[in-house]
Amino acid sequence: MPTNRTETQLAKKPTATELFPDFSHRRVSIAFVFFAACAAFAISAASAPWHPDPVQSFWSALALCVAVGGLWISSLRVVAPRLKKQKIATAYLIAWALLMAITGLSLGVCYAVLGTEKGSHYMPLPSTLIMAAALGGLALRYFYIHANWQLNQERGQIARSQALAARIRPHFLFNTLNTIAELTRADPEAAEHAVEDLARLYRMSLADVQHKVPLADEINTAKSYLYIEQYRLGSRMRQTWDTDRLPADAQLPILTLQPLVENAIYHGFEPCPDGGHLRIEGWSEGDRLYMVVTNPIPEIERSNRQKGNNMATENIRQRLQMAFGKQASMQTEKLDQQYQVTLRFPYVTGDTQG
Amino acid sequence: MRILVVDDEPLARARILRLVDTMADAEVVAEAANGREAIEQVEHFEPDVVLMDIRMPGIDGLEATRHLNSLEKPPAVIFVTAYGDYALEAFDAHALGYLLKPVQREKLEDALGRARQVTQAQLSALNNETSFGAARTHISAKHRGGMMLVPVREILYFQADQKYVTVKHSEGEVLIEDSLKSLEDEFGEMFIRIHRKTLVARRHIASLARGNSGQFHVVLKNHEDQPEISRRHVTEVKQATSKL
Numbered sequence: 001m002p003t004n005r006t007e008t009q010l011a012k013k014p015t016a017t018e019l020f021p022d023f024s025h026r027r028v029s030i031a032f033v034f035f036a037a038c039a040a041f042a043i044s045a046a047s048a049p050w051h052p053d054p055v056q057s058f059w060s061a062l063a064l065c066v067a068v069g070g071l072w073i074s075s076l077r078v079v080a081p082r083l084k085k086q087k088i089a090t091a092y093l094i095a096w097a098l099l100m101a102i103t104g105l106s107l108g109v110c111y112a113v114l115g116t117e118k119g120s121h122y123m124p125l126p127s128t129l130i131m132a133a134a135l136g137g138l139a140l141r142y143f144y145i146h147a148n149w150q151l152n153q154e155r156g157q158i159a160r161s162q163a164l165a166a167r168i169r170p171h172f173l174f175n176t177l178n179t180i181a182e183l184t185r186a187d188p189e190a191a192e193h194a195v196e197d198l199a200r201l202y203r204m205s206l207a208d209v210q211h212k213v214p215l216a217d218e219i220n221t222a223k224s225y226l227y228i229e230q231y232r233l234g235s236r237m238r239q240t241w242d243t244d245r246l247p248a249d250a251q252l253p254i255l256t257l258q259p260l261v262e263n264a265i266y267h268g269f270e271p272c273p274d275g276g277h278l279r280i281e282g283w284s285e286g287d288r289l290y291m292v293v294t295n296p297i298p299e300i301e302r303s304n305r306q307k308g309n310n311m312a313t314e315n316i317r318q319r320l321q322m323a324f325g326k327q328a329s330m331q332t333e334k335l336d337q338q339y340q341v342t343l344r345f346p347y348v349t350g351d352t353q354g
Numbered sequence: 355m356r357i358l359v360v361d362d363e364p365l366a367r368a369r370i371l372r373l374v375d376t377m378a379d380a381e382v383v384a385e386a387a388n389g390r391e392a393i394e395q396v397e398h399f400e401p402d403v404v405l406m407d408i409r410m411p412g413i414d415g416l417e418a419t420r421h422l423n424s425l426e427k428p429p430a431v432i433f434v435t436a437y438g439d440y441a442l443e444a445f446d447a448h449a450l451g452y453l454l455k456p457v458q459r460e461k462l463e464d465a466l467g468r469a470r471q472v473t474q475a476q477l478s479a480l481n482n483e484t485s486f487g488a489a490r491t492h493i494s495a496k497h498r499g500g501m502m503l504v505p506v507r508e509i510l511y512f513q514a515d516q517k518y519v520t521v522k523h524s525e526g527e528v529l530i531e532d533s534l535k536s537l538e539d540e541f542g543e544m545f546i547r548i549h550r551k552t553l554v555a556r557r558h559i560a561s562l563a564r565g566n567s568g569q570f571h572v573v574l575k576n577h578e579d580q581p582e583i584s585r586r587h588v589t590e591v592k593q594a595t596s597k598l
Binding site: 170171174175177178179181182183185186231232233234236270271272273298299 | 362363364365366368369372387388390409411412436454455456457507
């Protein structure tokens with residue numbers, strides 16, 4: 001639970017590192033050069049009517065913009081992570097002050113090289129500082145809008161995942177209720193078991209999608225699901241579990257395994273009159289954990305079923321990525337007569353996750 | 355009233371059986387676990403009503419009903435389905451005859467009282483409304499007084515004659531009354547037209563061969579027939595087979 005809370009809070013408000021774009025990205029450097037050129041052009045155009053040499057003025061303005069902007073951005077790369085705990089306004093104020101200091105220093109260097117008189121002729125101190133302040137303000141405003149936009153994108157993604165995860169297929173629900181309706185007469189004890197399993201599944205689907213659970217819980221959820229499906233599919237589905245080699249306390253996002261098993265039933269067994277074998281295997285290699293779900297491919301594949309499959313696996317892939325980054329992966333493979341999904345994720349226990 | 359219960363889930367069948375058991379003038383004469391079995395059982399037992407689950411492996415309930423309708427005395431069909439895939443809400447439950455799972459006893463009794471044959475118009479509307487495509491997985495044909503089902507995958511080619519279409523499949527041939535055009539529309543990419551009179555299954559094409567008179571023929575995998583390609587279709591067939 002504590003893991004869950006901190007993560008949701010992070011997602012609700014941009015942190016200071018997100019307040020600035022990722023400056024290491026190539027697109028950002030291109031945008032910066034473009035912005036600097038525009039700024040230089042605006043500055044020189046504004047002073048062109050009374051400037052003795054407008055072209056020269058453009059070049060010097062460009063040189064100054066690139067130098068100051070470049071220095072500012074490199075220093076922000078270093079400073080931004082340290083502003084994490086500051087308020088948004090404070091972080092931006094510090095960034096702005098930094099820009100002013102860099103502009104002042106650059107002008108100082110410029111005067112020292114060109115000589116005070118010539119230097120101030122090209123770049124008079126007061127107007128340059130005012131210009132830098134205004135352009136810096138614009139840049140910060142842009143950063144802020146960009147950060148919010150990115151945040152909205154992420155929120156949208158989380159909402160989509162959440163909506164998908166929360167969805168128990170109505171088909172499954174009503175079929176299960178039908179099964180239970182018969183079991184109450186034919187086998188009351190099994191009916192009780194099935195109701196408990198259905199409750200467990202429904203509870204899991206209501207949890208926050210970013211919530212992490214121990215692997216043992218996730219395995220039990222998948223088993224609850226299969227307990228119900230076994231009644232429906234009877235001898236058409238034989239299951240083999242080989243997951244004892246996995247550490248029970250490994251954390252993974254809730255509802256990672258169950259949807260994979262559900263997919264296997266939906267695509268591999270429901271359309272298949274003869275049925276086959278469902279295998280769930282797992283093992284560890286160092287601190288990497290592997291889980292593999294294998295199901296038969298039915299002879300007649302319905303194109304519309306394929307589509308649903310992609311959506312569910314894409315959802316799991318995204319959530320694994322959000323939880324573990326590049327340390328996790330999901331591979332799907334079509335073997336001869338079988339469909340295989342392989343999950344790889346790091347061995348992280350609840351304590352180290354915080 | 356003699357009833358056939360069709361559902362791939364044993365417990366779902368058991369429930370219907372138990373419900374019908376409490377009714378005075380109805381009895382379940384047989385059960386089936388998929389569309390193919392359903393057709394066999396209908397031929398064998400000739401029930402008055404079929405309680406038909408829609409989503410089943412192999413031949414699903416809609417397709418089975420379509421095949422049943424080609425019988426001389428088709429039974430009445432009541433669809434039984436869980437919510438979720440079928441836009442049955444668009445239909446009047448009395449007119450079409452459908453029940454939702456879990457089935458209630460009163461609703462079942464009511465539906466049995468009104469049971470009637472599903473019309474062709476209802477079937478095609480259902481096919482349009484549902485997420486399953488309209489293409490059949492089997493072709494049904496009259497054969498020695500009974501019905502023969504040929505899996506579409508095993509069909510080599512369709513050839514039109516004066517009145518019928520010959521369906522050549524890996525184990526023989528049957529005649530059907532569908533038009534070549536409607537078959538072409540239904541199965542789309544699975545078959546390619548090589549002649550005004552002929553559709554060939556792409557999956558069964560091995561290569562093209564040229565006869566003595568300069569005519570092109572399709573060489574089939576594991577079959578000696580070599581259907582002729584008309585001049586008009588040569589280029590198209592060549593392009594298609596080069597992709598195989």
